[in-house]
Amino acid sequence: MIRKVLFILIYSCIPWIWTRPALAVQEHGGAEGLYSHQMAHLVFFSAMIYLCIRLVRSGESVRKGWRWIFFSALLFACWNADTFFVHQYREVIDPQTFSGNFFDQPWTFNAHSVPDLLYYLGTYDHILSFSALLLFFIGIRGLIKVQRERP
Numbered sequence: 550m551i552r553k554v555l556f557i558l559i560y561s562c563i564p565w566i567w568t569r570p571a572l573a574v575q576e577h578g579g580a581e582g583l584y585s586h587q588m589a590h591l592v593f594f595s596a597m598i599y600l601c602i603r604l605v606r607s608g609e610s611v612r613k614g615w616r617w618i619f620f621s622a623l624l625f626a627c628w629n630a631d632t633f634f635v636h637q638y639r640e641v642i643d644p645q646t647f648s649g650n651f652f653d654q655p656w657t658f659n660a661h662s663v664p665d666l667l668y669y670l671g672t673y674d675h676i677l678s679f680s681a682l683l684l685f686f687i688g689i690r691g692l693i694k695v696q697r698e699r700p
Contacts, residue, residue, distance in 0.1 A: 583640065587633060594629035597622040614691030617684045624681035628674055635671040642668060 600622045604610040610619040642665065659665075 583636065587636060590629045590633045590636070594626050594633070597626040597629065601626070612695075614688045614693075614695055617688030617691060619688075621681045621684035621688060624677050624684065628677035628681060631671050631674045631677060635668060635674065638664065638668045638671075 601610075601619060604615055604619045604622070609615040643661075
């Protein structure tokens with residue numbers, strides 16, 4: 550027991566040694582990287598909308614586990630739309646809006662217009678993605694409970 554706790558404690562502290570700032574918006578090398586990444590967002594967005602439509606049409610979206618998966622798919626669709634536009638705007642944003650230097654990364658962001666402010670708010674996409682993942686796991690757990698209750 551003590552070995553297990555010590556192992557978890559040591560390995561959970563290792564990331565603190567080599568920390569770097571986490572960037573909310575991933576940058577891609579060259580136009581090809583951005584295009585393929587954006588296409589992946591469009592495919593994922595389409596898949597989540599399709600899943601929502603299928604769940605509503607089949608009537609499954611009212612059942613306990615599937616209801617959470619339905620809301621998860623909606624949040625994933627919102628996340629994909631958000632990140633698609635943030636990635637696009639990142640390519641045309643004025644570099645002067647970023648200032649400061651921290652580990653070779655910009656430290657501050659100065660919003661000078663409404664699109665700049667929307668870009669800044671859009672970089673908090675992790676709130677949508679984490680919530681979608683949480684709802685997905687709650688939905689899976691609900692489906693497992695229903696399956697276990699069946700004879």
